[in-house]
Amino acid sequence: MVRIEFRYEEFGFGQLKVIENDNIIFQCNARTGSINNGKLVKSLPRGLWYIKDAPVNTQEKSMIIAPDFKPNTIGWKIRLYNQLRKRTSYLIHPDGNKPGTLGCIGLFGMCWELKNLLGLSIYKQKEIKVYV
Numbered sequence: 001m002v003r004i005e006f007r008y009e010e011f012g013f014g015q016l017k018v019i020e021n022d023n024i025i026f027q028c029n030a031r032t033g034s035i036n037n038g039k040l041v042k043s044l045p046r047g048l049w050y051i052k053d054a055p056v057n058t059q060e061k062s063m064i065i066a067p068d069f070k071p072n073t074i075g076w077k078i079r080l081y082n083q084l085r086k087r088t089s090y091l092i093h094p095d096g097n098k099p100g101t102l103g104c105i106g107l108f109g110m111c112w113e114l115k116n117l118l119g120l121s122i123y124k125q126k127e128i129k130v131y132v
Helices: 112-124
Strands: 002-008 013-020 023-032 034-036 039-041 048-051 056-058 075-081 087-094 105-107 128-131
Touching: 002 023, 013 112, 023 112, 075 112, 112 128
Parallel strands: 002 128, 087 105
Antiparallel strands: 002 013, 013 023, 023 105, 034 039, 048 075, 048 128, 056 075, 075 087
């Protein structure tokens, strides 16, 4: 079974790790929230979250990392569900070259390998646990 761990420090920065059978099979730098007056705001609440759907492509600028955003450039996102397995507005997605998120887990790169890994994992298992 695959699971995700995202531990962040006081300013929202951390490592997103994909773990299978207690082995880290993927990791990348990520962040949540943003800094306002020296304090972290709008960060993803700590706790247990779930992924229940495959990642989807998007053309939203905030989810694409490119030196020059161009029309038809593709990014991606994947939805997080709360402990009751209810849909939320929180996502995991590339951070779009604008540091900070509104609570999502923003990745420091396009992380196509992560997108593919999560897509395969959700196909094999009903849901993926995300520990924040």
